[in-house]
Amino acid sequence: MTKVFGVDRLLANNRAWAEEVERTKPGFFAHLAQQQTPGYLWIGCADSRVPANEIVGLEPGELFVHRNVANLVQHGDLNGLSVLQFAVDVLKVKHIIVCGHYGCSGVRAALQDMRLGVAEHWIRPVRDVCERHRHELDILPTESARVDRLCELNVMQQVRNLCRTPILQDAWRRGQKLAVHSWVYGLEDGLVRPLGPVVAGLKSLDELGASYLMRGAF
Numbered sequence: 001m002t003k004v005f006g007v008d009r010l011l012a013n014n015r016a017w018a019e020e021v022e023r024t025k026p027g028f029f030a031h032l033a034q035q036q037t038p039g040y041l042w043i044g045c046a047d048s049r050v051p052a053n054e055i056v057g058l059e060p061g062e063l064f065v066h067r068n069v070a071n072l073v074q075h076g077d078l079n080g081l082s083v084l085q086f087a088v089d090v091l092k093v094k095h096i097i098v099c100g101h102y103g104c105s106g107v108r109a110a111l112q113d114m115r116l117g118v119a120e121h122w123i124r125p126v127r128d129v130c131e132r133h134r135h136e137l138d139i140l141p142t143e144s145a146r147v148d149r150l151c152e153l154n155v156m157q158q159v160r161n162l163c164r165t166p167i168l169q170d171a172w173r174r175g176q177k178l179a180v181h182s183w184v185y186g187l188e189d190g191l192v193r194p195l196g197p198v199v200a201g202l203k204s205l206d207e208l209g210a211s212y213l214m215r216g217a218f
């Protein structure tokens with residue numbers, strides 16, 4: 001057997017994977033090439049240990065994915081907003097999942113106020129969440145507990161940002177069915193934990209209330 005190195009290994013893996021998929025599901029790629037109709041948008045961290053499709057057992061074509069450091073939803077981020085608008089207005093996904101993960105390096109950097117150069121600007125919103133919840137975080141016994149709690153609080157803040165975008169507000173106003181889920185993933189056990197209730201419209205957003213989201217009472 002020939003040994004392959006570096007990215008050659010990836011290309012070899014790819015050929016083997018494509019052959020296996022075509023063998024077990026003939027016509028899979030030809031069918032998928034016609035169109036995509038994913039039912040879900042995943043907004044997650046870029047961390048290599050949190051691969052969206054694998055975690056939730058979905059195949060190509062089933063999950064529309066956007067990932068960035070610390071799974072942020074920012075109103076000035078044209079990349080993220082473009083993905084969001086395409087998912088909601090064109091693909092008409094039924095569910096949006098914001099999934100953070102415990103032990104997130106981006107969140108840890110924000111908590112520890114590390115010097116990171118340009119990345120500091122990106123994670124600045126997480127520092128804002130940290131400052132807002134400083135009292136709650138300070139009483140936790142360990143640094144790792146503080147990081148993990150901030151990971152949860154960050155997800156809730158991003159969900160709040162997401163629900164406030166004109167894209168979601170307009171979709172709900174015109175009666176589009178769209179539910180937003182707040183999840184956090186455990187690197188140590190591979191399990192997803194839902195955080196707080198599902199936001200399924202303007203009404204449920206009102207019911208959640210600003211205080212719930214601001215104080216992270218979940």
Ligand SMILES: [Zn+2]
Nearest residue numbers: 045047104105
């Ligand atoms: Zn992360």
